[in-house]
Amino acid sequence: MALDIDGTLTCFNDIVSPRVARAVHRLVESGLHPVMATGRAVTGMLAAAQSMRLGQGWAVCSNGAVIVRLDDHLPGGFEVTDATTFAPAEPLNAIRQVLPTALIAVENVGRGWNVTSPFPPGELHGPMEVVPYRDLVAAPATRVVVRTAELAQPELAAIIEEVALPGVTYDIGWSAWMDMTPPDVTKASGLEILRRRLSVTPGGTVAIGDGSNDIPMLRWASRAVAMGGADPEVLAAATEEGPPLADDGVAAVIASVLGGVVGADPTHGVEGPVP
Numbered sequence: 001m002a003l004d005i006d007g008t009l010t011c012f013n014d015i016v017s018p019r020v021a022r023a024v025h026r027l028v029e030s031g032l033h034p035v036m037a038t039g040r041a042v043t044g045m046l047a048a049a050q051s052m053r054l055g056q057g058w059a060v061c062s063n064g065a066v067i068v069r070l071d072d073h074l075p076g077g078f079e080v081t082d083a084t085t086f087a088p089a090e091p092l093n094a095i096r097q098v099l100p101t102a103l104i105a106v107e108n109v110g111r112g113w114n115v116t117s118p119f120p121p122g123e124l125h126g127p128m129e130v131v132p133y134r135d136l137v138a139a140p141a142t143r144v145v146v147r148t149a150e151l152a153q154p155e156l157a158a159i160i161e162e163v164a165l166p167g168v169t170y171d172i173g174w175s176a177w178m179d180m181t182p183p184d185v186t187k188a189s190g191l192e193i194l195r196r197r198l199s200v201t202p203g204g205t206v207a208i209g210d211g212s213n214d215i216p217m218l219r220w221a222s223r224a225v226a227m228g229g230a231d232p233e234v235l236a237a238a239t240e241e242g243p244p245l246a247d248d249g250v251a252a253v254i255a256s257v258l259g260g261v262v263g264a265d266p267t268h269g270v271e272g273p274v275p
Contacts, residue, residue, distance in 0.1 A: 001027060001032060001033065001034050001035065001205075001206040001207070001208070001254070001257065002035050002037040002060070002187070002191050002205070002206065002207040002208070002209075002217055002221065003024070003034055003035065003036050003037060003208055003250060004036075004037060004038060004187075004207075004208060004209035004210060004211065004214050004217075005036055005038040005040055005044075005045065005048050006038070006039070006040070006211070007209075007210035007211055007227060007245060008208055008209055008210050008214075008227055008245065008249075008250060009036070009048060009052075009250060010048060010051070010245075011245060014044075014047035014048055014050075014051055015051050016048060016051040016052045017248050017251075019248045019251045020052075020248050020250045020251045021051070021052040021053065021054075022251070023248075023250065023251040023254040023255065024052055024054060024250075024254065025052070025053075025054070026254065026258060027254055027257075027258070028054075028056070028057065030258055032257070033057070033058065033194075033198055033200065034054075034057060035057065035058045035059060035060060035191065035194060036048060036049065036057075036058075036059040036060070036061075037059070037060040037064075037187045037190070037191055037207070037209075037214075037217055038059070038060070038061055038063075038187075039062065039063045039171070039173075039179055039187075039211075039213050040061060040062070040125065041061055041062055041066070041107045041109070041113070041124075041125060041126065041143060042059075042061050042062075042066060042068055042078065042080070042109060042110045043110070043111070043112060043125040043126030044061075044124075044125035044126070045059045045061045045068065046077065046078065046125075047125055049070060049077075054070065055070060055071070055072030055077065056070055056071060056072065057069075057070045058070065058194055058198075059078075060187055060190035060191055060194065062107060062109075062142050062143035062181060063143065063169075063171065063179055063181045063185065063186060063187055063213055064084075064181060064185045064186045064187045064188070064189045064190035064191075065083065065084045065085070065142040065143055065181045065182055065185050065190070066080060066082070066083050066084075066107075066109055066142050066143075066190075067080070067081050067082035067083075067190055067193060067194065068080055068081065069081050076110070078110070080109060080110055082190075082193060083109055083142050084142065084181075084182045084185050085140035085141055085142055085182060086140065086141060086167055086168055086180075086181070086182040086183065087140060087141075087167065088106060088136075088137050088140075088141040088144050088180070089137035089138075090166055090167065091144075091165045091166065091167065091168050091180060092104060092136075092137055092144065092146075093137075094163050094164060094165060095146055095160075095163060095165075097163075098159055098162075098163055099146065099148055099159065101148065101150065102146050102147060102148040103115065103116060103117055103119055103145075103146070103147045103148070104116045104133075104136065104144065104145070104146055104147075105119060105124060105128070105144065105145040105147075106136050106137075106141045106143075106144050107141060107142050107143040107144070107145075108126075108129075109142055111126060111127070112124075112125075112126030112127035112128060112129065113126060113127070113128045113129070113145075114128075114129050114130075114131045114135070114136050115128045115129065115130055115131070115136075116130070116131075116133055116136060117130060118130065119145075119147065123147070124145070142181070142182070143179060143180065143181055144179070144180040144181075145177065145178070145179055145180075146177070146178040146180070147176065147177050147178075148176045149176065150176075151176045152176060153172060153173070153174060153175055153176055153177075155176070156172055156176040156177075156178065157172045160172065160178060165180070167182075167183050168180045168181065168182065168183060169181050169182065169183055169184060169185055169186060171212055171213040172212075173211065173212070173213075174211070179213070186213070186216035186217070187209075187213065187214065187216055187217040188216035188217045188219065188220035189216075191205075191207070191217055191220060191221075192220065202222060203222045204222065205220065205221045205222045205223070206221055206222070206223045206224075206225070206253075206257060207220065207221035207223075207224050207225070208225045208226075208227065208242065208249075208250055208253055209225075209226065209227065209230075209234070210226065210227035210229075210230045210234060210245070211230075211231075211234065212231070212233065212234065214226075214234060214237075215233065215234060215237040218234070218237040218238045219237050221239075223239055223240070223257075224237065224238040224239045224240070225238055225239070225240055225241070225242040225253050226238035226240070226241050226242065227241075227242055227243075227244060227245055227249050228241055228242055228243050228244035228245075228247070228249055229244050
């Protein structure tokens with residue numbers, strides 16, 4: 001089961017409700033595979049995993065560019081098993097022509113970020129290191145963030161539509177914030193790698209999400225649940241609409257999944273302490 005983080009597991013912070021955390025642990029106990037599938041970098045994903053006390057499992061990070069195995073017996077509690085990169089110089093040079101004051105961050109996988117200038121507190125997980133632009137674009141990147149405070153989201157989208165961005169996949173979020181990842185890399189592509197690795201049948205896939213970067217994985221999954229109140233284009237990509245985040249929607253979906261397992265109690269995972 002693929003679980004988006006922001007807007008799905010959490011309210012754009014690092015806190016997963018106890019009810020949702022219990023439900024995720026019940027998935028693990030049942031032998032199923034909860035997989036956090038997120039635009040967050042590894043450092044941000046780990047914050048959500050720690051909130052759930054989830055020490056084992058898998059995660060697709062950086063919108064599919066990085067796949068991580070969680071294991072609390074490993075140094076740092078994880079290992080990166082797959083990382084897909086792209087050359088950031090050409091697309092970033094094009095963006096800087098039209099957005100010369102934008103903040104830029106390049107993921108330092110599992111460690112933090114290299115940035116042109118510090119981002120506002122709380123926007124990036126992990127330490128930031130300010131580096132010269134030429135150094136920022138010199139090495140292959142898994143994920144790049146472009147942020148501008150001067151524009152609203154629709155204005156940024158309109159500007160980027162006019163810019164040729166070769167060799168990348170990009171997504172513009174709810175604010176004036178753009179994520180860039182390697183070409184043809186999405187949450188769905190990362191999840192497909194894991195599906196095959198874990199020997200899960202295509203018909204056994206479930207995905208839950210709420211944002212535009214969740215659309216590829218919702219189209220990929222056999223059962224695709226858009227969180228209640230998601231935008232129309234997200235709802236259109238899903239097979240159903242679930243309860244909203246405010247009602248611990250993920251817990252309800254997990255209960256319905258476990259209800260389909262022989263011998264499972266459909267309410268299992270809602271009560272009891274977090275392990």
